[in-house]
Amino acid sequence: MNGFPWWGASAIREAVGRGEVSCEEVAAAHLERVESLGPRLNAVLTVTRDEALGAARRWDAARARGEDLPPLAGVPVLVKDNLCTRGVRTTCGSRILERYVPPYDATAWARLASAGAVLLGKANLDEFAMGSSNENSAFGPVANPWDGTRVPGGSSGGSAAGVASGMAPLALGSDTGGSVRQPAALCGAVGLKPTYGRVSRYGLVAFASSLDQVGPITRTVEDNALLLAAISGADARDATCAALAPFDPRDGLGDVRGLRVGLLKEHLDACDAEVADSVRRCARALEEGGASLAEASLPHAGYALDTYYILADAEASSNLARFDGVRFGLRVEGGDLAGTYEATRSRGFGPEVKRRILLGTYVLSAGYYEAYYLRAQKARTLCRRDFDGAFSGSDVLLGPTSPTAAFPVGAKVRDPLAMYLSDVCTIPASLGGFPALSVPCGFTGAGLPVGAQLVAPHYREDLLYRAGRHCERAMGLVDRHPEGLG
Amino acid sequence: MLDREAFGKLQSLAKLRLDREEADLLRTQLEAILHHMRRLDELDLEGVPPMTHPATAATPLRPDEPSPGLTLEEAVGGAPDHEGGLVGVPRVLKGEPR
Numbered sequence: 001m002n003g004f005p006w007w008g009a010s011a012i013r014e015a016v017g018r019g020e021v022s023c024e025e026v027a028a029a030h031l032e033r034v035e036s037l038g039p040r041l042n043a044v045l046t047v048t049r050d051e052a053l054g055a056a057r058r059w060d061a062a063r064a065r066g067e068d069l070p071p072l073a074g075v076p077v078l079v080k081d082n083l084c085t086r087g088v089r090t091t092c093g094s095r096i097l098e099r100y101v102p103p104y105d106a107t108a109w110a111r112l113a114s115a116g117a118v119l120l121g122k123a124n125l126d127e128f129a130m131g132s133s134n135e136n137s138a139f140g141p142v143a144n145p146w147d148g149t150r151v152p153g154g155s156s157g158g159s160a161a162g163v164a165s166g167m168a169p170l171a172l173g174s175d176t177g178g179s180v181r182q183p184a185a186l187c188g189a190v191g192l193k194p195t196y197g198r199v200s201r202y203g204l205v206a207f208a209s210s211l212d213q214v215g216p217i218t219r220t221v222e223d224n225a226l227l228l229a230a231i232s233g234a235d236a237r238d239a240t241c242a243a244l245a246p247f248d249p250r251d252g253l254g255d256v257r258g259l260r261v262g263l264l265k266e267h268l269d270a271c272d273a274e275v276a277d278s279v280r281r282c283a284r285a286l287e288e289g290g291a292s293l294a295e296a297s298l299p300h301a302g303y304a305l306d307t308y309y310i311l312a313d314a315e316a317s318s319n320l321a322r323f324d325g326v327r328f329g330l331r332v333e334g335g336d337l338a339g340t341y342e343a344t345r346s347r348g349f350g351p352e353v354k355r356r357i358l359l360g361t362y363v364l365s366a367g368y369y370e371a372y373y374l375r376a377q378k379a380r381t382l383c384r385r386d387f388d389g390a391f392s393g394s395d396v397l398l399g400p401t402s403p404t405a406a407f408p409v410g411a412k413v414r415d416p417l418a419m420y421l422s423d424v425c426t427i428p429a430s431l432g433g434f435p436a437l438s439v440p441c442g443f444t445g446a447g448l449p450v451g452a453q454l455v456a457p458h459y460r461e462d463l464l465y466r467a468g469r470h471c472e473r474a475m476g477l478v479d480r481h482p483e484g485l486g
Numbered sequence: 487m488l489d490r491e492a493f494g495k496l497q498s499l500a501k502l503r504l505d506r507e508e509a510d511l512l513r514t515q516l517e518a519i520l521h522h523m524r525r526l527d528e529l530d531l532e533g534v535p536p537m538t539h540p541a542t543a544a545t546p547l548r549p550d551e552p553s554p555g556l557t558l559e560e561a562v563g564g565a566p567d568h569e570g571g572l573v574g575v576p577r578v579l580k581g582e583p584r
Contacts, residue, residue, distance in 0.1 A: 196539075242545055327565050355515060365499060381536065433539075
């Protein structure tokens with residue numbers, strides 16, 4: 001089983017199809033890695049050993065009967081713990097849902113299961129996906145596989161750390177303002193936030209409904225496209241999911257000749273010099289592959305962060321009203337109904353979630369709605385229009401995913417604004433609903449991964465994958481993995 | 487901008503009740519964040535329409551036809567207090583029996 005942790009989804013699927021390995025062997029080897037790395041990384045909150053081995057054996061039996069196997073048969077996957085999994089607890093990283101077991105599957109996971117993927121466990125996250133470092137989980141922080149003293153990013157920190165450490169080739173995350181892309185960048189993985197509407201949100205526990213998207217985290221661009229293909233497409237259970245066919249991974253296979261790449265000036269100016277250098281090397285690699293480079297600008301980028309945190313927190317304050325001690329999860333008795341609401345929510349939510357609920361309540365309250373919420377909705381229009389200008393001269397936009405590489409654990413926990421600034425490069429695409437891909441593009445002098453972010457027009461994930469594939473090949477980083485994990 | 491009394495009212499609206507220490511910390515942090523957010527006042531937003539969602543492709547509603555869903559027991563099973571397909575709710579008015 002040497003080298004097994006680093007096999008990609010297609011390599012596993014092909015070996016299973018040829019009968020060289022069984023799905024059970026694959027699942028057992030990956031479960032062993034999940035369990036051996038568990039105490040060090042804390043990337044997985046619930047290990048689904050029995051379910052995984054059961055599903056793997058069913059696919060082995062199907063193969064033995066001569067049945068055609070689906071495209072991801074036997075491929076191990078981690079699912080972020082804010083996606084509902086029927087019969088498997090779904091905590092959202094929160095005390096308030098510590099014992100919650102959903103009676104239904106999220107569409108993205110249900111489709112992945114139908115495609116043959118084997119669930120190894122539920123990945124740790126910032127509570128209710130609110131955070132950029134995974135330090136807001138009620139069940140403890142996740143360590144970065146490249147340097148255990150640093151954060152993996154967030155909020156999909158467990159998904160990204162799990163993929164980067166070889167626990168699984170595939171993971172599902174969710175991205176509201178950067179929660180797939182930023183941890184992918186900080187862990188040296190590939191992470192996509194699909195176009196808003198590309199993937200069903202049914203069964204994704206809502207944070208900010210006009211921004212949330214389920215997204216794939218993988219070690220290669222090819223696997224990322226396979227995972228998007230498995231989870232995307234129209235869903236009658238989500239009225240915001242577009243009436244489109246699933247993504248076809250063959251669409252992302254072309255080269256980059258003739259591709260017009262716009263280098264995002266504002267984001268390059270806002271990041272560390274080492275990060276900017278790596279992104280510029282990535283740009284040169286695209287140019288050497290036949291793409292053309294030009295400067296691109298998002299004139300309102302400086303207002304995106306404030307716009308986002310007003311709107312996302314307003315939506316969160318409304319969405320999280322459902323956690324009241326009556327319908328789901330924890331109840332703390334408080335005398336009467338109002339007292340029970342307050343007692344349950346005050347004990348069940350952590351500090352960051354409370355901060356955002358309070359902020360969201362404030363900007364929606366009488367007297368402040370127009371000054372904050374309505375202004376932010378209008379500012380969102382300006383941020384979105386910026387992309388019309390940028391895409392008039394470019395097919396894809398390129399910049400850093402995160403202004404810095406992974407930062408030390410504890411460095412920003414006392415300063416929420418400093419933490420929010422981690423999302424400054426990922427938020428604009430979220431506000432506009434545009435698809436955006438983070439691909440590894442280099443390492444800092446301290447050996448920490450750096451990610452480049454590519455942004456494309458709505459429903460043009462094919463362009464992101466074309467450019468991303470070229471970058472990962474040209475930069476030669478696919479086979480570089482964290483050392484010292486065993 | 488956000489005095490103790492206003493912050494108390496905000497907690498009540500948000501159905502949260504914080505102890506004094508936690509409240510003072512969050513109030514200070516909220517003030518700083520709200521101050522930062524006032525940067526949007528620099529923008530000329532005259533005539534700019536508000537954006538409520540980013541969807542661009544058609545999102546037709548499904549046909550209004552019954553289809554199998556959760557059982558009653560599944561639907562209420564996540565509630566901390568449930569019995570016979572009903573959800574137990576704490577009394578709404580003080581002194582009222584539950």
